[in-house]
Amino acid sequence: MKVLVINKHGRPLMPTTPRKARVLLESGKAKIIGRDPFTIQLIYGSAGYVQPITLGIDAGYLHIGFSAITKKEELIGGELNLLPSVSERLTERRKYRVQRRNRLRHRAPRFNNRRRPAGWLAPSIQHKLDAHIKLVERIKARLPVAKVIVETASFDIQKINNPEIEKAGYQAGEQMGYYNLAAYIRHRDGYKCQNSECKSKSDLPTQIHHIGYWKTKSDRSDRPGNLITLCVRCHTPANHQPGKLLHGWKAKVKSFKAETFMTTIYRRLLNILDAEEAFGFKTKFKREELGLEKSHHNDAFVIAGGTNQLRTFALVLEQVRCNKRSLEQFYDAKYINTRTREKVSGSQLFSGRRTRNKHLNGENLRVYRGVKVSPGQRRIKRLRYRFSPNDYVSFEGIVYRVIGMQNLGTGVKIADYPGVKNKVVNVSKVKSVKRRSGICVS
Numbered sequence: 001m002k003v004l005v006i007n008k009h010g011r012p013l014m015p016t017t018p019r020k021a022r023v024l025l026e027s028g029k030a031k032i033i034g035r036d037p038f039t040i041q042l043i044y045g046s047a048g049y050v051q052p053i054t055l056g057i058d059a060g061y062l063h064i065g066f067s068a069i070t071k072k073e074e075l076i077g078g079e080l081n082l083l084p085s086v087s088e089r090l091t092e093r094r095k096y097r098v099q100r101r102n103r104l105r106h107r108a109p110r111f112n113n114r115r116r117p118a119g120w121l122a123p124s125i126q127h128k129l130d131a132h133i134k135l136v137e138r139i140k141a142r143l144p145v146a147k148v149i150v151e152t153a154s155f156d157i158q159k160i161n162n163p164e165i166e167k168a169g170y171q172a173g174e175q176m177g178y179y180n181l182a183a184y185i186r187h188r189d190g191y192k193c194q195n196s197e198c199k200s201k202s203d204l205p206t207q208i209h210h211i212g213y214w215k216t217k218s219d220r221s222d223r224p225g226n227l228i229t230l231c232v233r234c235h236t237p238a239n240h241q242p243g244k245l246l247h248g249w250k251a252k253v254k255s256f257k258a259e260t261f262m263t264t265i266y267r268r269l270l271n272i273l274d275a276e277e278a279f280g281f282k283t284k285f286k287r288e289e290l291g292l293e294k295s296h297h298n299d300a301f302v303i304a305g306g307t308n309q310l311r312t313f314a315l316v317l318e319q320v321r322c323n324k325r326s327l328e329q330f331y332d333a334k335y336i337n338t339r340t341r342e343k344v345s346g347s348q349l350f351s352g353r354r355t356r357n358k359h360l361n362g363e364n365l366r367v368y369r370g371v372k373v374s375p376g377q378r379r380i381k382r383l384r385y386r387f388s389p390n391d392y393v394s395f396e397g398i399v400y401r402v403i404g405m406q407n408l409g410t411g412v413k414i415a416d417y418p419g420v421k422n423k424v425v426n427v428s429k430v431k432s433v434k435r436r437s438g439i440c441v442s
Contacts, residue, residue, distance in 0.1 A: 001312050002075055004039040004142040005030075007046045012144045014050055015075050036440045037076060037315060039142050050144040056278075056304025057136060057150045058296050059269060061128065061258035064135055065296030068143050069304045075143060078315030079296040080439065082131055087124040089321075096328045121264070129265045131319060135439065136273055148275040151283055151303045152266030155259035174224065182208055185227045193231035195245065204231040213240070214247045223255070232362055238348040278303045318442040320390050328380050336370035343373055385409040392433040395425055399433050 002015030016024075021040050024030035030040040051070050058065030062084070067077035121129065136148060158165050158173075178184040185208055193206060206229040212221075230246075239245040270277055283302050290307065292298040297314045332345040349369050352362035385405040392399050393412065400414035403422055412430055417423035 004037055006041050006142060007048060008042050012142050013046060052146040053143055054304045055139060055145045055148045056300040058299040058303060059132055059150055059152050061261045063296045064132060065300035067300035067304050068139060069306050069309050073310040074312045077297050077301060077312055080135055081318040082128055083319040083321060086127050090123050100328060125261060125264060132269055133272055148273050149278050149303050150270060150273060150275040151278040151280060152262060152269060153280055154263045154266060157256050157259060181222060186229055189229040193234055194228045195230055195234045198231060198234055204233055206231055207235045209235055211249045237350055316442040317439055319439055320436045322437040328378060331377050333376035334373040336373060338368045338370040383409060386427060387412055388437060390436045393430040394433050395430045
């Protein structure tokens with residue numbers, strides 16, 4: 001793979017070979033300024049001759065393909081895996097923020113200071129849009145890109161679900177005629193618990209359950225395909241725990257998050273990047289004509305106008321979380337369950353109260369709380385620690401991945417230590433190998 005070069009004034013030049021870059025570094029004529037991808041900066045003057053480079057971008061919800069080509073070769077190409085579960089992290093941060101503000105008894109009132117500016121996007125969508133822009137700007141800062149071509153699309157979600165829909169049919173959704181979403185879900189499921197293992201013989205009241213709450217890329221959306229009815233006996237905190245009844249269920253209907261995202265941002269992305277637009281059906285035709293496999297890298301190569309250029313190997317990048325913004329976290333107390341003698345959280349052995357209607361409350365499970373093994377606690381983040389999750393450190397001559405910091409920054413938790421799944425070692429006994437935050441090599 002080529003080594004990217006910029007001159008002493010910060011202008012991008014044409015890439016060079018690894019051998020020539022090594023000679024420049026050893027002779028003191030260049031210095032390293034970046035590693036993802038590897039980039040050097042010249043210390044001496046340069047004529048600054050460049051060739052026209054075309055950058056192709058395959059925009060996406062979870063992955064971004066990129067490829068920069070000239071008439072003869074591909075200089076850089078690969079894909080970027082975007083940070084997942086952004087909306088869930090925002091939800092967690094909002095939860096802690098509301099809890100913290102509720103403790104301020106005499107907080108000054110606020111009224112009309114929550115207006116959204118023109119062009120406002122939901123934070124999770126804005127984050128992904130910013131990632132596209134950041135990737136293109138990083139490449140343009142290291143390569144003399146003359147033209148950017150982006151493949152985008154606009155999707156008709158209702159047409160995908162119902163190919164025969166037309167005219168007034170767009171106004172009549174699947175919930176038409178129902179009082180609210182909950183009424184529609186209960187009617188769709190026949191007002192019965194959808195758990196096939198439910199042992200309730202009587203018709204207990206039903207509640208609405210979010211099926212995809214347990215996923216790594218959690219789905220807490222209120223789309224009908226992600227909702228189902230459960231009785232009050234099945235819809236309990238204990239059944240939401242890993243390994244229990246509700247943990248692992250899958251939604252009935254495919255999510256259209258990716259299609260909705262592209263429909264929302266595609267025009268804005270083209271305007272911000274001042275890019276030309278490419279279309280998916282043309283990209284597919286050209287890729288199959290060239291005999292290339294389906295991948296984000298290959299799609300970006302075709303989008304850029306690639307045909308018979310010399311290819312480079314795919315550079316796989318990923319977006320790593322820069323900082324954990326939740327300043328406060330709550331850890332539940334642990335008890336011995338007197339029925340099973342197992343250690344469980346306090347939320348599993350709860351009072352059974354779910355609503356203000358006493359007739360809908362379940363069994364009081366607090367009576368089964370035995371010895372308290374560990375107390376509940378609030379932990380407040382006050383310092384920025386030396387290492388962050390996903391950094392790499394050296395311990396006893398071996399490189400490990402960091403999971404997090406413990407004991408007010410004095411301990412480092414590392415992954416995959418021999419014989420121990422997660423080991424905590426003193427911070428003075430490890431050495432930093434690589435910091436990983438933002439966009440970096442996978």
